[in-house]
Structures are given as structure tokens and as C-alpha cells.
Amino acid sequence: MSTPGRGLHGHVLDTLGPAITAGEYPPGSVLRTDELAQHFEVSRSVMREAVRVLESMHLVESRRRVGVTVRPRAEWNVYDPQVIRWRLAGADRPHQLRSLTVLRSAVEPVAAGLAAQHATAEQCAELTECALGMVANSRGHKLEKYLVHDIAFHRVVLTASGNEMFARLGDVVAEVLAGRTHHEVMFEDPDPAAVTLHVQVAEAVRAGDAPRAQELTRQITVGALQELDILAP
Amino acid sequence: MSTPGRGLHGHVLDTLGPAITAGEYPPGSVLRTDELAQHFEVSRSVMREAVRVLESMHLVESRRRVGVTVRPRAEWNVYDPQVIRWRLAGADRPHQLRSLTVLRSAVEPVAAGLAAQHATAEQCAELTECALGMVANSRGHKLEKYLVHDIAFHRVVLTASGNEMFARLGDVVAEVLAGRTHHEVMFEDPDPAAVTLHVQVAEAVRAGDAPRAQELTRQITVGALQELDILAP
DNA sequence: TGTGACGTATAAGTCTGACTTTTTGTCGCT
DNA sequence: AGCGACAAAAAGTCAGACTTATACGTCACA
Incomplete structure (x- = not known):
């Protein structure tokens, strides 16, 4: 649907987005950019771009010295078509x-x-x-x-x-x-x-x-x- | 309001977002990441992150060899709170x-x-x-x-x-x-x-x-x- | 025992430069 | 005019070094 996986960061989002919206990482969970980058086998720059997108959807919040924390559902941008698709595809x-x-x-x-x-x-x-x-x-x-x-x-x-x-x-x-x-x-x-x-x-x-x-x-x-x-x- | 300018890329968005939603760059306009980075006096990585966010709002589309093109209003994610704020602040x-x-x-x-x-x-x-x-x-x-x-x-x-x-x-x-x-x-x-x-x-x-x-x-x-x-x- | 100041470790943030890949436009050939 | 190859342009990717903010632990002092 629409524009799937245009670029490496798109592929990362196609995996991370559904995982987060499905509640796989409960609110308050902390992710680290470096670990994610290793896990997805992409460079930190690519990973950072993916995190920025998730941040703009209010799915996560990135803070220094803490990491990337998952926000509670109540704060998600539930009107974002991408978020809607992810949730419709999930649990x-x-x-x-x-x-x-x-x-x-x-x-x-x-x-x-x-x-x-x-x-x-x-x-x-x-x-x-x-x-x-x-x-x-x-x-x-x-x-x-x-x-x-x-x-x-x-x-x-x-x-x-x-x-x-x-x-x-x-x-x-x-x-x-x-x-x-x-x-x-x-x-x-x-x-x-x-x-x-x-x-x-x-x-x-x-x-x-x-x-x-x-x-x-x-x-x-x-x-x-x-x-x-x-x-x- | 909310989270203004958290980081350099935030500051870029605070300027670019309103400019685009105000129609300062008409649909079809082509921007180049490097030029923008120079203009805002930030590194390309920061600029790229900003572009990614704009892209996730469907305000722009980034394509190889052509640049960052502004999408028509009809495709914008008009429910994104950030977009709404930008438009409310603009023309x-x-x-x-x-x-x-x-x-x-x-x-x-x-x-x-x-x-x-x-x-x-x-x-x-x-x-x-x-x-x-x-x-x-x-x-x-x-x-x-x-x-x-x-x-x-x-x-x-x-x-x-x-x-x-x-x-x-x-x-x-x-x-x-x-x-x-x-x-x-x-x-x-x-x-x-x-x-x-x-x-x-x-x-x-x-x-x-x-x-x-x-x-x-x-x-x-x-x-x-x-x-x-x-x-x- | 509680409290405050201070230092340190940590993870994000930033910058730079080199390299790769895709796409488009052009040029030349038929 | 049509077609294919080539070259340039811009985004995409990566690696590494450095900076900055901040949470947390420590230690001195009350």
C-alpha cells in the first residue's frame, strides 16, 4: 500500500512501526539507537532517521542519556495513515x-x-x-x-x-x-x-x-x- | 506549544514547516538537501532528518537525482497536530x-x-x-x-x-x-x-x-x- | 540519617568526508 | 524519429570522531 520500503530507513520502519503499535514494546520501554542499528544491520544515520519519523508520529520520544522511549498509546498520532495501517495490520x-x-x-x-x-x-x-x-x-x-x-x-x-x-x-x-x-x-x-x-x-x-x-x-x-x-x- | 526546537533539526522544522504549509514553496517546487543544509547552517545529517519528518507528514517527497519536491496540499497529512499548528500560524x-x-x-x-x-x-x-x-x-x-x-x-x-x-x-x-x-x-x-x-x-x-x-x-x-x-x- | 554539591558515565546529538546507487537527460548512432 | 549508451546530479549510505546534556552514584557535610 502507498509507498513501501523506499530506502533502508523505510524497511526499518516497516518492522519497527508495526512492532510498536502492536504493543510489542510496552509504553515506557527504552530502546537504544545503536542497538537498533546493529539489530537491523543499518548505519546509525539511517536508524536515526527512522527514529525521527517515529518521533514525529509521537510513537516514541528521544531523550539524551536515556534513549528512545515508547510513548503511551494516548499520545500517538492515531490519524497518521501510516499508523492506522500498522494498527490495522496488527493485533x-x-x-x-x-x-x-x-x-x-x-x-x-x-x-x-x-x-x-x-x-x-x-x-x-x-x-x-x-x-x-x-x-x-x-x-x-x-x-x-x-x-x-x-x-x-x-x-x-x-x-x-x-x-x-x-x-x-x-x-x-x-x-x-x-x-x-x-x-x-x-x-x-x-x-x-x-x-x-x-x-x-x-x-x-x-x-x-x-x-x-x-x-x-x-x-x-x-x-x-x-x-x-x-x-x- | 508542545515541544519546540528540541535539537537542531527541530529548529529547521520550525522554519521550513511553516514556510511549506504557507505555500511559500508552491507544489512541485524542488529543494535540494545540500542547499538547505547550507542555508540553515546545519550538517547534511541534520537536514536529512528534518526532510524525513516532512516526508512522513507527506508535505514533501524525496527522490533520487531530482531532489525534495513539495507535494500538493491535497496529499498533506492535515491531521498531524504539527501541520495544523503551522497552518494556523500562517497565511x-x-x-x-x-x-x-x-x-x-x-x-x-x-x-x-x-x-x-x-x-x-x-x-x-x-x-x-x-x-x-x-x-x-x-x-x-x-x-x-x-x-x-x-x-x-x-x-x-x-x-x-x-x-x-x-x-x-x-x-x-x-x-x-x-x-x-x-x-x-x-x-x-x-x-x-x-x-x-x-x-x-x-x-x-x-x-x-x-x-x-x-x-x-x-x-x-x-x-x-x-x-x-x-x-x- | 538525610541532603546537597559534585563528578562521571552514558546515550543521543552533531559534523565531516568519502563512497554508492539510482535516475534523468543528453548525445550520438542507426 | 527512435533507440541505446554514457555521464552527471542528487539522494542514499556508511564509518568514525567529537560534543553535549543529563541521570545517577558518590561523598562530604549537616
């Missing part, structure tokens, strides 16, 4: 998936409402195209093709909202949707009601009906929450 | 403030609803304490003291939601509230209606009334949107 994947789905339930309805106000004609066309693609692949175990259109749909909505903060959540939503299809219970064809909702959202956005787009999207996210048993009924 | 502060306020309007109501379900007794107490502090400083141009309690209030709500993604937005909200008080139109005492809403939110959370907490918080964020003339009435 607390379920927990991370829940957190992100709740975030979706907050953001996507509002984004859809804004999209109804700001979407360009091109974006509206793209949206209906995605919705049609979902319908076309909603039966007959064509989950992979369905997923592609589902991801594209939500990405367009978030982008069309015109808010850059929302737009940047496109990748996150993509990860969540992909995770749901690939690792969670998703053997059967998708819920027909959900498919219909997506079509209706596309319609509402095209019609410029913000409240309706918001409410319909809210129902979609409620479905996502229920799938993970998050919603207290 | 597109108003734009950033709007984006973040819209994000708040999506997240905070949902967070308040969850807080009503999950807040501990201690958090409820803290919340009412903050609300009382806001009331106590709502008249007589005690804006600074009011701000402190306002920030604390929203931080507690986000934390009490039990969702780590929401919790990590505490700093962002703090920046937005501080920015509103310090740089925007906020000469007079705060809107009494807003103060009342905060008190009522504290009550609703304590009572475990999620829908009410959510609706009241929605009204607070609507007020914030109106202050920035975002809401189309």
Missing part, C-alpha cells in the same frame, strides 16, 4: 476498526450533507456511476467488484464535501471497508437495503437535498455500526 | 479555522452522545466544574479564564466519549477555541446562550441522556459555525 485490528467506524458515523453524514450543497456536476455523475456499479455487483458473490465501487462512492462523497479534513479521511474509509470485506463476516452478498441507501444518497446529492443526503448516510453508518455490534439498541 | 489561518470548525460540528455532537453513555463519575464532576468555571467568567471581560474552562470542557467531553480518535481531537479543538478568542472577533463577553448550553450538556451527560447531550452540543457547534459565517441560513 488490535478489531479495536481500531471500531474506533474508525464510529468516526465514520460522525463524519460521513455531515460530509454527505455538504456534498449535496457543493458537489460539481462531474462529481454527481461519478457518484451515480459508483452507485450503479454497486447495484450491478450486489448479487452473485461479486464482493470484490462491489467493494471497489463502495470505496469509490464514499471517497467521492468525502471529496465533494469541499472540506479538506473530510476529504483526507477517504483513505481511512477505504481501509475500513476493505477490512470489513476481507477479514470480517462478509460471506454473503451485501445487504440490499444498504445498496438502496447508496443509490438514494446519490440521488439526494444530485438533487441538492442536504438534509436527505445526511439522513440517508446516517442510516448507512448505523448499518456499519450494527455490523460491529457497537450500537446499543 | 491560511482563516481557511484552516473553517475546516476545523466544520470537523468539530461533525464530531463533537456524536462524542457528547457517547460521553453521556460512557463518562465516569469523575469525568462528570470535571465537566460540571468546567461549566461552572465558564459561568463564573462569562461576564466582565475575563475572556482568558473563560477560554481555559471552555477548552477543558470540550477536552473532557472528547475524552469521555471513550473513542481514541475523538479524544485525540482535543488538542485541535483547543487550538480552534484559542484562535477564536485571540485572533477573531471576540471582544465582548461570550454569548450567554452558549454558556447555558454548556451547563446543560454537563447535566445531560451526568444524566446519561445521550440524545439530549448530542442535540445540545450540536447547537453549540452551530453557534461556532455561525460565528465564522459558514452556515447558510
Whole structure:
């Protein structure tokens, strides 16, 4: 995904990042640059660059005479796409998936409402195209093709909202949707009601009906929450 | 704020980061590590570490034989607290403030609803304490003291939601509230209606009334949107 | 026994210079 | 015009020496 292992320090990060986010080194653990450099068989300069990156993600803190200490989870930059990927690939994947789905339930309805106000004609066309693609692949175990259109749909909505903060959540939503299809219970064809909702959202956005787009999207996210048993009924 | 200039590479970032996020180097601009190192009067190793950090924020991309190129805004990690601070300190502060306020309007109501379900007794107490502090400083141009309690209030709500993604937005909200008080139109005492809403939110959370907490918080964020003339009435 | 000043060991931080690798642009040949 | 080889440019990597901050232990003194 994205840009894996571009350079030695990238390879180090691909190993150290997942290890830290997986809790392999508990908070407060102390690492030493020199030892890490030896362990990964890279020079200290490369190791230092890797540590700097981890530091910018607030995963670790580097202090003189002490070493590189792992910070508590509460301080991590959990919105960093890299951190999200590492965590989704690790042990607390379920927990991370829940957190992100709740975030979706907050953001996507509002984004859809804004999209109804700001979407360009091109974006509206793209949206209906995605919705049609979902319908076309909603039966007959064509989950992979369905997923592609589902991801594209939500990405367009978030982008069309015109808010850059929302737009940047496109990748996150993509990860969540992909995770749901690939690792969670998703053997059967998708819920027909959900498919219909997506079509209706596309319609509402095209019609410029913000409240309706918001409410319909809210129902979609409620479905996502229920799938993970998050919603207290 | 937070950890300024810890080390030489930190000082470089404090200058380069704001410059890039301010659009001083337009997307596609090419920088060269050696030149930058000379310009900042640091060694190449230090400069390289700084570039690595900028790269992890997706502000720049480093490629062999070409140099360090500035990426388009759409690819920046806009949720990185450091990036947010840089942008808030720079030219597109108003734009950033709007984006973040819209994000708040999506997240905070949902967070308040969850807080009503999950807040501990201690958090409820803290919340009412903050609300009382806001009331106590709502008249007589005690804006600074009011701000402190306002920030604390929203931080507690986000934390009490039990969702780590929401919790990590505490700093962002703090920046937005501080920015509103310090740089925007906020000469007079705060809107009494807003103060009342905060008190009522504290009550609703304590009572475990999620829908009410959510609706009241929605009204607070609507007020914030109106202050920035975002809401189309 | 407690407390403060002092010294020392430690690990990060910094700098320098040489070397390697990848990529791009160009030049010349067909 | 197209293609391949060559050369230059910039990042990437490494090794070693030196600097600096600071946690911790020690020792003297109260």
C-alpha cells in the first residue's frame, strides 16, 4: 500500500512501526539507537532517521542519556495513515476498526450533507456511476467488484464535501471497508437495503437535498455500526 | 506549544514547516538537501532528518537525482497536530479555522452522545466544574479564564466519549477555541446562550441522556459555525 | 540519617568526508 | 524519429570522531 520500503530507513520502519503499535514494546520501554542499528544491520544515520519519523508520529520520544522511549498509546498520532495501517495490520485490528467506524458515523453524514450543497456536476455523475456499479455487483458473490465501487462512492462523497479534513479521511474509509470485506463476516452478498441507501444518497446529492443526503448516510453508518455490534439498541 | 526546537533539526522544522504549509514553496517546487543544509547552517545529517519528518507528514517527497519536491496540499497529512499548528500560524489561518470548525460540528455532537453513555463519575464532576468555571467568567471581560474552562470542557467531553480518535481531537479543538478568542472577533463577553448550553450538556451527560447531550452540543457547534459565517441560513 | 554539591558515565546529538546507487537527460548512432 | 549508451546530479549510505546534556552514584557535610 502507498509507498513501501523506499530506502533502508523505510524497511526499518516497516518492522519497527508495526512492532510498536502492536504493543510489542510496552509504553515506557527504552530502546537504544545503536542497538537498533546493529539489530537491523543499518548505519546509525539511517536508524536515526527512522527514529525521527517515529518521533514525529509521537510513537516514541528521544531523550539524551536515556534513549528512545515508547510513548503511551494516548499520545500517538492515531490519524497518521501510516499508523492506522500498522494498527490495522496488527493485533488490535478489531479495536481500531471500531474506533474508525464510529468516526465514520460522525463524519460521513455531515460530509454527505455538504456534498449535496457543493458537489460539481462531474462529481454527481461519478457518484451515480459508483452507485450503479454497486447495484450491478450486489448479487452473485461479486464482493470484490462491489467493494471497489463502495470505496469509490464514499471517497467521492468525502471529496465533494469541499472540506479538506473530510476529504483526507477517504483513505481511512477505504481501509475500513476493505477490512470489513476481507477479514470480517462478509460471506454473503451485501445487504440490499444498504445498496438502496447508496443509490438514494446519490440521488439526494444530485438533487441538492442536504438534509436527505445526511439522513440517508446516517442510516448507512448505523448499518456499519450494527455490523460491529457497537450500537446499543 | 508542545515541544519546540528540541535539537537542531527541530529548529529547521520550525522554519521550513511553516514556510511549506504557507505555500511559500508552491507544489512541485524542488529543494535540494545540500542547499538547505547550507542555508540553515546545519550538517547534511541534520537536514536529512528534518526532510524525513516532512516526508512522513507527506508535505514533501524525496527522490533520487531530482531532489525534495513539495507535494500538493491535497496529499498533506492535515491531521498531524504539527501541520495544523503551522497552518494556523500562517497565511491560511482563516481557511484552516473553517475546516476545523466544520470537523468539530461533525464530531463533537456524536462524542457528547457517547460521553453521556460512557463518562465516569469523575469525568462528570470535571465537566460540571468546567461549566461552572465558564459561568463564573462569562461576564466582565475575563475572556482568558473563560477560554481555559471552555477548552477543558470540550477536552473532557472528547475524552469521555471513550473513542481514541475523538479524544485525540482535543488538542485541535483547543487550538480552534484559542484562535477564536485571540485572533477573531471576540471582544465582548461570550454569548450567554452558549454558556447555558454548556451547563446543560454537563447535566445531560451526568444524566446519561445521550440524545439530549448530542442535540445540545450540536447547537453549540452551530453557534461556532455561525460565528465564522459558514452556515447558510 | 538525610541532603546537597559534585563528578562521571552514558546515550543521543552533531559534523565531516568519502563512497554508492539510482535516475534523468543528453548525445550520438542507426 | 527512435533507440541505446554514457555521464552527471542528487539522494542514499556508511564509518568514525567529537560534543553535549543529563541521570545517577558518590561523598562530604549537616
